[in-house]
Amino acid sequence: MTLTAQQETVDQADQPLLRVHSLSKHYGMITGCRDVSFEMRPGEVLGIVGESGSGKTTLLNCLSGRLTPSQGRVEFNASRHGLVDIYNLSEPDRRRMQREDWGFVHQNPRDGLRMRVSGGANVAESLMNLGRRHYGDMRQASLNWLNRVELDLSRIDDKPRTYSGGMQQRVQIARNLIHAPRLVFMDEPTGGLDVSVQARLLDLMRELVRDLGLAAILVTHDMAVARLMADRLMVMKSGSVVETGLTDQVLDDPQHPYTQLLVSSVLQI
Amino acid sequence: MAYVAVKGGERAISNAHALLEESRRGDPSVPELLVDQVREQLSLSVDRVMAEGSCYDRDLAALAIKQSAGDVAEATFLMRAYRTTLPRFGFSKPVETAAMAVRRRISAAFKDIPGGQVLGATFDYTHRLLDFKLAAEGADPVAPAPQALEPMVHPLPTISSVFSHENLLEQEARVEGDDEPFDLTREPMSFPAGRDQRLQALARGDEGFLLSLAYSSQRGWGNTHPLCGEIRMGEVPVEFVPDELGFPIEIADITLTECIMLSGFAGSAERAPQYTRGYGLTFGHNERKTMSMAIVDRALRARELGEEIEAPCQDEEFVLYHSDNVEASGFVQHLKLPHYVDFQADLVFLRKLRAEFFDRKSAAEAITKQQMEPAE
Amino acid sequence: MSSQATDAARTANSNSPERYYTYGYLDEQTKRMIRRAILKAIAIPGYQVPFGSREMPVPYGWGTGGIQLTAAIIGPDDVFKCIDQGADDTTNAVSIRRFFAKVADVATTEDTAEATIIQSRHRIPEHPLKDGQIMVFQVPQPEPLRGLEPREMETRAMHAYEEYGLQYVSLYENVSAFGRIAATAGYPVMVDERYLMSPSPIPKFDNPKLHNSQALMLFGAGREKRIYAIPPHTTVRSLDFEDYPFETQKWEESCALCAADDSYLDEVVLDDQGQRMFVCSDSHYCSDRRAQGFRGPMAGHELVDIDKDADQ
Numbered sequence: 030m031t032l033t034a035q036q037e038t039v040d041q042a043d044q045p046l047l048r049v050h051s052l053s054k055h056y057g058m059i060t061g062c063r064d065v066s067f068e069m070r071p072g073e074v075l076g077i078v079g080e081s082g083s084g085k086t087t088l089l090n091c092l093s094g095r096l097t098p099s100q101g102r103v104e105f106n107a108s109r110h111g112l113v114d115i116y117n118l119s120e121p122d123r124r125r126m127q128r129e130d131w132g133f134v135h136q137n138p139r140d141g142l143r144m145r146v147s148g149g150a151n152v153a154e155s156l157m158n159l160g161r162r163h164y165g166d167m168r169q170a171s172l173n174w175l176n177r178v179e180l181d182l183s184r185i186d187d188k189p190r191t192y193s194g195g196m197q198q199r200v201q202i203a204r205n206l207i208h209a210p211r212l213v214f215m216d217e218p219t220g221g222l223d224v225s226v227q228a229r230l231l232d233l234m235r236e237l238v239r240d241l242g243l244a245a246i247l248v249t250h251d252m253a254v255a256r257l258m259a260d261r262l263m264v265m266k267s268g269s270v271v272e273t274g275l276t277d278q279v280l281d282d283p284q285h286p287y288t289q290l291l292v293s294s295v296l297q298i
Numbered sequence: 299m300a301y302v303a304v305k306g307g308e309r310a311i312s313n314a315h316a317l318l319e320e321s322r323r324g325d326p327s328v329p330e331l332l333v334d335q336v337r338e339q340l341s342l343s344v345d346r347v348m349a350e351g352s353c354y355d356r357d358l359a360a361l362a363i364k365q366s367a368g369d370v371a372e373a374t375f376l377m378r379a380y381r382t383t384l385p386r387f388g389f390s391k392p393v394e395t396a397a398m399a400v401r402r403r404i405s406a407a408f409k410d411i412p413g414g415q416v417l418g419a420t421f422d423y424t425h426r427l428l429d430f431k432l433a434a435e436g437a438d439p440v441a442p443a444p445q446a447l448e449p450m451v452h453p454l455p456t457i458s459s460v461f462s463h464e465n466l467l468e469q470e471a472r473v474e475g476d477d478e479p480f481d482l483t484r485e486p487m488s489f490p491a492g493r494d495q496r497l498q499a500l501a502r503g504d505e506g507f508l509l510s511l512a513y514s515s516q517r518g519w520g521n522t523h524p525l526c527g528e529i530r531m532g533e534v535p536v537e538f539v540p541d542e543l544g545f546p547i548e549i550a551d552i553t554l555t556e557c558i559m560l561s562g563f564a565g566s567a568e569r570a571p572q573y574t575r576g577y578g579l580t581f582g583h584n585e586r587k588t589m590s591m592a593i594v595d596r597a598l599r600a601r602e603l604g605e606e607i608e609a610p611c612q613d614e615e616f617v618l619y620h621s622d623n624v625e626a627s628g629f630v631q632h633l634k635l636p637h638y639v640d641f642q643a644d645l646v647f648l649r650k651l652r653a654e655f656f657d658r659k660s661a662a663e664a665i666t667k668q669q670m671e672p673a674e
Numbered sequence: 675m676s677s678q679a680t681d682a683a684r685t686a687n688s689n690s691p692e693r694y695y696t697y698g699y700l701d702e703q704t705k706r707m708i709r710r711a712i713l714k715a716i717a718i719p720g721y722q723v724p725f726g727s728r729e730m731p732v733p734y735g736w737g738t739g740g741i742q743l744t745a746a747i748i749g750p751d752d753v754f755k756c757i758d759q760g761a762d763d764t765t766n767a768v769s770i771r772r773f774f775a776k777v778a779d780v781a782t783t784e785d786t787a788e789a790t791i792i793q794s795r796h797r798i799p800e801h802p803l804k805d806g807q808i809m810v811f812q813v814p815q816p817e818p819l820r821g822l823e824p825r826e827m828e829t830r831a832m833h834a835y836e837e838y839g840l841q842y843v844s845l846y847e848n849v850s851a852f853g854r855i856a857a858t859a860g861y862p863v864m865v866d867e868r869y870l871m872s873p874s875p876i877p878k879f880d881n882p883k884l885h886n887s888q889a890l891m892l893f894g895a896g897r898e899k900r901i902y903a904i905p906p907h908t909t910v911r912s913l914d915f916e917d918y919p920f921e922t923q924k925w926e927e928s929c930a931l932c933a934a935d936d937s938y939l940d941e942v943v944l945d946d947q948g949q950r951m952f953v954c955s956d957s958h959y960c961s962d963r964r965a966q967g968f969r970g971p972m973a974g975h976e977l978v979d980i981d982k983d984a985d986q
Contacts, residue, residue, distance in 0.1 A: 120835070121835045121836065124837065125835075125836075128837075143843065146844075146847060147847060147850060149846075149850060150843045150846045150850070151843075153843075153846055154839050154842065154843050154846075157839060157842040157846070158837075158839050158842075162914075162915055162916045163915060163917050164846065164849050164918050165917045166917075167846070168850070186850050307763040307764060307765055307768040308768050308772070310765065311765055311768055375729075375733065378729040379729050379730060379731045381729065382728045382729045382730065383701075483726075483728075484726045485724075486724040486725060486726060486727065486900075487899070488724070489826055489827050615826060619826075624729065624733070624734060625734045625735075625897045627734075628733035628734030628735035628738075628897060629734055629735035629814070629897055630735075631733065631735065632733070632734075632735030632736050632814065635736065635758070635766055635795070636758060636759045636764055636766075637759075637796075638940060638941075639759045639796050639797060639859070639875075639876075639877055639938070639940065639955055640796065640858070640860075640875050642877070642939075642940055642941055642955075643858035643859045643877045643878070643879075643923060644858055644859075645941065646858070646923055646925075647858050651852065654853075
């Protein structure tokens, strides 16, 4: 075995995919998030739940390299660099890592898509960013993925502004999964959609995550979404993590009064 | 039929220049326009050319206007091109508009201000009726305007000083450290642009463009609801410190127009709310330009004042990149240059696309026709 | 000018009528500033170096970038050629050539092989360039991504991060819409496999001439205030897909005057009944071939040169 191959096996086996250590973000007097620590393994889905103002979006932005924390570390097992503090990378390196190893599904698909460019091109771009240069292959891969996210294939050359919200979100998902990322961040991915559309999309996402063995961090205020998608939960209130554990445990047997409040206020369907 | 390509580009250009000279002069039986006449009697054109040409010299501006047959943009270009050849031997001290020998000073913010509303020479209250007396030669000499009984207050207090007691108007921020203002005539534009770069670009910018942007902001495309704090026009001394002397000497008196626009309160947790300011300054007498400049300056401060940027007049890149009429005119008019090589490439492409379209169409028609024919 | 007159002009002091302007029009400080920008550009092939472009006696958009580059590097021993759309006798080329003949006391030529500096708008000459020659391109829009992204702050970041997704996406869209990449002039290239560059609006036919050339290529955009460069023997690759490779234009016709079948052809409209003929865009290439005896079907008698007659 070559040294690098050896190293890689060691990497996969012993290293966490993501290791967060005492992460905090302050805006002057206001705390965005405070002292967050956790680890993730490949294939895990972590849900971050809380009401608006809980700090979950700030935390997500710090974790995904979009917001420099005030304190703490975010270490990720990157394909090019191994386990590395992402804020120690140069900006070009960090951005390249975001393109190659990660996906980010925004709540509003307009933030995660090029609206003036066709659906197919949006999806193929993730492959072109990896250096792929065969149009026919990429178009086919794009079609396959759009099929997988249950989009009408005759619409592949239309621009996303002609799609419904649900369709736009499907394209965003395809764009963020086609390059087989190690970690996908999702910010209220079904937030802006009709209830029926949400349900179908959630089923789709859960299937994809399972099939691909994806690791994902999902931010949501919706406990039902959390139960459906996440293996583990972190509950946030006013910038701090008040409770963490396996999803079913946290939701069926909440310990912290705030978690109890959250869980009890969800309509049981 | 043989084709004979004629070479004669150089001769054609020379002939065109000669024809231009003739056309510029117009009817030779009409007396020649003198540079002095332009300087004295078309003084507002001269002022505009000095401002946009970024060069204070009334005679040169007048010459440029004569040479360009009255095309102010063309004259501005001449001034700029000439300016490039001038060596720079230093910077003046910043001029003190508070010490201006005022010929005109008004404020819309107060009915009366210390020193009074000095109307000066202005078109503002004239009735815009063509005066056919001016068409006849000898309508001048004009009767001298009446003189006041006492001299004006000098120096005339500024609007800033009026507000300063209650601190109602923000003070201009002093930039720490860097005393050298950005110079657009030496370095390319750079974004995000500091206020010095913005103001310089606006001062040289096209009056029409800035006027339209200012207008748009008043009509709701942007946040500026300006109030004219003060406009003043008159002469200020220009001082220069030669290295050999080490103290300032006056080297010129120049005419400037200055406008301060008051706009929206701004404040924060630490600072009490105050009026914010938009600033305009030009060479010569250019009120429309200075007012527009002040409004656009204020609009462009949106970023530093934490305002939502939603309108074109607040968009730094949009405004500053397109404000220079020498650049704009050059690029728009360059379309007159031959483009036939690119056009040829385009034609080849278009013909190919059309050929494919018609091929596809006739292929489709052939199939349809076949399907419609009864089987044999 | 006669050689006596040339000598007098060269030695005249700067206040005399022969010498109202400094050599090459620009002052020495400005030339130094431009040369520094050129050196930086050569050190980073394909990277757009901002420079303090000056107002010239020629309008922005009409070649001020190229003129400033030439003015900064030209010397009395240079031989200057100037073309526009490939021809030496188009009006703007004539105007610029006369400018340098006057302000730089320099010999001018139409012969590509003789020239040391070739300033060009929108074409590269057909005759291969040699070591020691410099091409100066006039560039209207230096930013290859400008048509896709109007903001300078965004495009600057894209170059810095080597994030050219926007460009690739646009090529993808071309193929899905037209079945091919649509750009025909100003076709984007990758220089030294690092920077995306606009080769200026030359037809894509000329792109291969940029790759691994013996000559130094300088690009100047006066109005946009950018200089960039391709040093000799640099890799220049026109963007394409593996299954939609880069192709140059081809004509069915050859040059009606000199019968060349390997040059870029201009279409000349003969009447309004649709009669056309095709002629070499590179006027010197064509005249050189005719001088060697090559004749196309439409070649006439010896060409009348009105300019030459006038000067005698």
